Amino acid sequence: xxxxxxxxxxxxxxxxxxxxxxxxxxxxxxxxxxxxxxxxxxxxxxxxxxxxxxxxxxxxxxxxxxxxxxxxxxxxxxxxxxxxxxxxxxxxxxxxxxxxxxxxxxxxxxxxxxxxxxxxxxxxxxxxxxxxxxxxxxxxxxxxxxxxxxxxxxxxxxxxxxxxxxxxxxxxxxxxxxxxxxxxxxxxxxxxxxxxxxxxxxxxxxxxxxxxxxxxxxxxxxxxxxxxxxxxxxxxxxxxxxxxxxxxxxxxxxxxxxxxxxxxxxxxxxxxxxxxxxxxxxxxxxxxxxxxxxxxxxxxxxxxxxxxxxxxxxxxxxxxxxxxxxxxxxxxxxxxxxxxxxxxxxxxxxxxxxxxxxxxxxxxxxxxxxxxxxxxxxxxxxxxxxxxxxxxxxxxxxxxxxxxxxxxxxxxxxxxxxxxxxxxxxxxxxxxxxxxxxxxxxxxxxxxxxxxxxxxxxxxxxxxxxxxxxxxxxxxxxxxxxxxxxxxxxxxxxxxxx
Numbered sequence: 214x215x216x217x218x219x220x221x222x223x224x225x226x227x228x229x230x231x232x233x234x235x236x237x238x239x240x241x242x243x244x245x246x247x248x249x250x251x252x253x254x255x256x257x258x259x260x261x262x263x264x265x266x267x268x269x270x271x272x273x274x275x276x277x278x279x280x281x282x283x284x285x286x287x288x289x290x291x292x293x294x295x296x297x298x299x300x301x302x303x304x305x306x307x308x309x310x311x312x313x314x315x316x317x318x319x320x321x322x323x324x325x326x327x328x329x330x331x332x333x334x335x336x337x338x339x340x341x342x343x344x345x346x347x348x349x350x351x352x353x354x355x356x357x358x359x360x361x362x363x364x365x366x367x368x369x370x371x372x373x374x375x376x377x378x379x380x381x382x383x384x385x386x387x388x389x390x391x392x393x394x395x396x397x398x399x400x401x402x403x404x405x406x407x408x409x410x411x412x413x414x415x416x417x418x419x420x421x422x423x424x425x426x427x428x429x430x431x432x433x434x435x436x437x438x439x440x441x442x443x444x445x446x447x448x449x450x451x452x453x454x455x456x457x458x459x460x461x462x463x464x465x466x467x468x469x470x471x472x473x474x475x476x477x478x479x480x481x482x483x484x485x486x487x488x489x490x491x492x493x494x495x496x497x498x499x500x501x502x503x504x505x506x507x508x509x510x511x512x513x514x515x516x517x518x519x520x521x522x523x524x525x526x527x528x529x530x531x532x533x534x535x536x537x538x539x540x541x542x543x544x545x546x547x548x549x550x551x552x553x554x555x556x557x558x559x560x561x562x563x564x565x566x567x568x569x570x571x572x573x574x575x576x577x578x579x580x581x582x583x584x585x586x587x588x589x590x591x592x593x594x595x596x597x598x599x600x601x602x603x604x605x606x607x608x609x610x611x612x613x614x615x616x617x618x619x620x621x622x623x624x625x626x627x628x629x630x631x632x633x634x635x636x637x638x639x640x641x642x643x644x645x646x647x648x649x650x651x652x653x654x655x656x657x658x659x660x661x662x663x664x665x666x667x668x669x670x671x672x673x674x675x676x677x678x679x680x681x682x683x684x685x686x687x688x689x690x691x692x693x694x695x696x697x698x699x700x701x702x703x704x705x706x707x708x709x710x711x
Contacts, residue, residue, distance in 0.1 A: 214284040218294065221277045224268075225301060226490040231265040233449040235320075240447045240455055244439045248328055255324035263317035270309045278302045293487060296675035300492050303374075310359045319352045323619040330618035331442055337608035339589050342618070347585055349620040350578060357579070364579050368623030372499040373630065374678055378576065381626045384633065384692055385569045391696050395562055395703045396600075399550035402707035406546035408538050415460045415467075417530040422458065422471045424526060429475055429509070430662050436478065438471065443615040444557070446474040446506075448481035450489055465527075466558055469547075472514040476506035479662065483670035496670075498678035499624065503631020504638060505665070511561055512639050513661070517544050518653035545706060552600035554609040562699055565632060566599045571614075571625040579622065636694040637686035638669070 238258050246254060281298055288295040326345035333342035357364045365378045422438065431454075441457035448454055456474035460467045480496045488494040496502040513519050517540070524540045535543065550560045556567035574591060577583040583591050592611040593604040604610040616624050643649055646660050669685045676684065683689060 214281065217277055217280050218284060218298075221274065221281065221301070222297070222491065224271075224274055224277070225297075225492060228265060228269045229450075229490040229492075229494070231261060231268060235261040235265060236447060237449055239324075242324065242327060243441050243443075243445065244455075244457065248331075251325065251328040255321045258324045259317040259321035262320035263313045266308060266311070266313045266316045270305060270313070274301070274305055275309070278305060291675075293485075293493070293675070297488075297491055297493055300674055304492055307360075311356060312359075315352070315355060315359075319349075319356065319620055322348050322352055326618040326620075327615070330612070330615060334442075334608050334612040337606040337612065339607040339611060342612065343586060346588075346617055349617065350585065350622070353579070353620055353622050365576050365623065368575075368579070369626065370623075372624050372627050374498060376500075376626075376630075376678070380690075381572065381630070384690065385565075385572060385626075385629065387692050388565050388629065388696070389569060392562055392565060392699070395699060396550065396552065396566075398707055399562065399703055400552070403551065404545045404549040404706055405542070406549050408535070408542075409464065409546055411534050412462045413465055413531055413534060415462060418460055418465065418467045421468060421527065421530055425468065425471060425514075425523070426475060428656050429472075429479075429658050431475065431478070435482065444470045444474055445615075446477035446481070448478065448495065450494065451482055451484050451486050454478040454482050464558075465547075469510050469514055470557070473506040473510040476509035477502055479509070479665070480505045480670050483662075483666035484673040485671040488673045488675075493673040493675055495674055497672070497674050497676065497681040499627035500630035500634055501669070501678055501681060503628050504634035505631075505669075507631050508635045508639060512635060513653065513658070515544075515547050515561070516650075516653065517541075518650040520544050520547075521654045522656040548702065548706060550703060550706065552602050554596075554602060554604065555613055557613075561632075561702065563600060565629045568625055568629040570595045570599055575622050575625060630690070633690065633692045633695045634682060634686070636698050637682065637688065637691060638665075639698075640694055641668070641686055 235258060238254060238261065242251075242254050242258075278298065278301060285295055285298045290296075290299075322345070326342075326349060329345050330342055333339065353368065354364075357367050360367045363378065366376075369376050369378060369381070426436075426438065435452050435454055437455045439455065439457045440460060442459065444457050444459050446454070446456045456471070456478045458467045458470040458474065477496075480502055484494050484496075496505075520540055520543065524543055527543075528535045528538075548560065550562045552563050552566075553559055556564065556571075559567055570592070573595065574583070574588070577591070578585065578588070589607050589611045596602050596604050596610070614625075616622075642661060642664055645664055646652070649661065652658070652660055669681070672681065672684075679689060
């Protein structure tokens, strides 16, 4: 029986290698590839994804999984071996329902759409992107037909295993109910961030990103940092982590983008190496992944203890812009709560309204209650309703995110779920490391990094997302700690109890 298990691992290792090669093509497409190669890259990506799917869904892997049932039952269910068989069986049974040719078509369409989206976004031209979006939605509907169940639940399951749209809606309804009055309170008590309305040369930003990453604990032997239109993190195993950021002289968002993507990369970097080249070697879900990126970006990077260490270096890099601004003023500025157009630049409170908007639109897209050509109008109406903002153009509206160009419907809810989960985990972190603030003020982040590695990251996908949350946070999904944190933040910034 052990021989059959080793054969399963060997086959899964080949699948993992093919999958990494496919992801590497995507990274290259986003970061380095010349634009003229897009058509060829679409063919290459489609071929690799089709071959990966065929290799994984083979009858041979199915027979091995069946033969290994007695062996699986004899194992400790928390062991790597039992987890590998269990997760592989779940993935195999799901993947078998989808034709390989359909996966290839979806990959081809996504690769074709990406450069079209880049140009459409640059030119604020939704009409030029619409045919690609129509193709992606058509393919997603064909994908949904491969399964039984509610259409949006099927898409959501690809990113947040086991999660249902009504569960997400319950959490989001609670967020909307509590956040709308917080946003109004913050708008009535605005924070002065006028000193940030200046130019911050990109070269200094690049140098500061290196300072941050060095202290956070990245190792250039295993990590890369590159520039991209829409920041993202990529992992090709625990020893090859590639994160990206976006630079602009009119703000310092590149620093927070880098911290955000570091959180994603660290999760992948700290998975137990014993799980390498298997379905277990990645984060448990995108919600849990997002909890890590938002933790490093917001709970660490926008916290006063971190800034007490980092801000003097920021002032040294930008003496004319920040030399006369004290750290408390800068802290208030980078935590300012104010409705804005762009999700990735949004503050910690209004960010969730951006996500809820997309969640609601995606369901309307899938059930056909909104025509795709009417999407910009619907987007703009919800921005006005939820954030009181008029959208001036599609570049800063419906075209701002890359996700729909890649067919990533069902992805957006994981961002706010990650916000919620981050505070559940943060509570446990602070219990375990009572002097965390003092460490941050000294520029020391090793204790946090190691706690996360030991209590969350090393497990990879061994357990379901909900099981993982309960293991690390001691409770099921609960928006309470997150809302308490936001109310305290608003009270601190406005000088009044929230």
